Amino acid sequence: TLFPYTTLFRSANLDIKYDAFSGCNKLDSFTIDGLDVTNLVIEGKLVVVLDYDEALSDTTITSLGEGVFVDYSGKTIDLSNMTGLKAIGYKAFSENEVITKVIIPSTIITIGNEAFYNCTSLSIVDFASGITELSIGDYAFANTKISTIDLSGINTSFGDYSFACDTSLVYVNMGSVQEIGDSTFVMDSALLEVEFEEGSLSLGTSTFSYYISGSKTYYCSSLKSVTIPSTITEIGDYVFTYCTALTSVDLSNITEIGDYAFYQTTSLSSIEAKNVTSVGYGAFAYTRSE
Secondary structure (H helix, E strand, O other), X not given: OOOOOOEEEEOOOOOOOOOOOXXXXXXXXXXXXXXXXXXXXXXXXXXXXXXXXXXXXXXXXXXXXXXXXXOOOOOEXXXXXXOOOOEEOOOOOOOOOOOOEEEEOOOOOEEOOOOOOOOOOOOEEEEOOOOOEEEEOOOOOOOOOOOEEEOOOOEEEEOOOOOOOOOOOOEEEOOEEEEEOEOOOOOOOOOOEEEOOOOOOOOOEOOOOOEEEOOEEEOOOOOOEEEOOOOOOEEOOOOOOOOOOOOEXXXXXXXXXXXXXXXXXXXXXXXXXXXXXXXXXXXXXXXXXX
């Protein structure tokens, strides 16, 4: 931490740059020119929080800085009164083990990398109606207790490992996916159903695939249903590898299937794939498909 002190004093005649105090979560007072400042907002970004109630009702804040809510002690955090909020930044809530519910406002556009990473008590994320575009970063909701995610009606994009290690996650509506990174749901052992809405352009790579750690292999062993819309025409490499509970899949609009796409999907017995023109190496190895 750049400023590890619990009390910080500075002159008012300063040019304070963006991110100057990111990650300084232990400050208990902040004084400029003899005046106590409860929260520090620089160019719309909340970078120091001493009064959470004030911050949560501040309509001028447009983004949340690194670690600003890591020490928040309430179980529910409602961001809906922050009507100017557009971005939840890098690690804004990361490692907070207390919060169980977060309400995302309709103004939000971006949820940054690791924003809620390792929030191990977080089980409910409510997305307000009215969101039309949403980007969710790398590891944004990884290692939480979230059980459902509903992004229906939203044009979405995802980074790598966005929902990885969410072992309580059962159902996800991905919205209309415009971009998606690698290994979105890796190690989500309870995941049963995922829907990609019409307008989606990609299923990604290694989306539901496996992860090997030492002598153990982790995979989406419960996945039974994936809705693939007509706008998706390609299954990427390793997308369904080791999805051992998947019994059938409709590939009627798919033209290309990548390497090892369905490798070791040992329960897969029915495939509709009338328009496929390219099948990758080992794509259906060790399945029972017809």
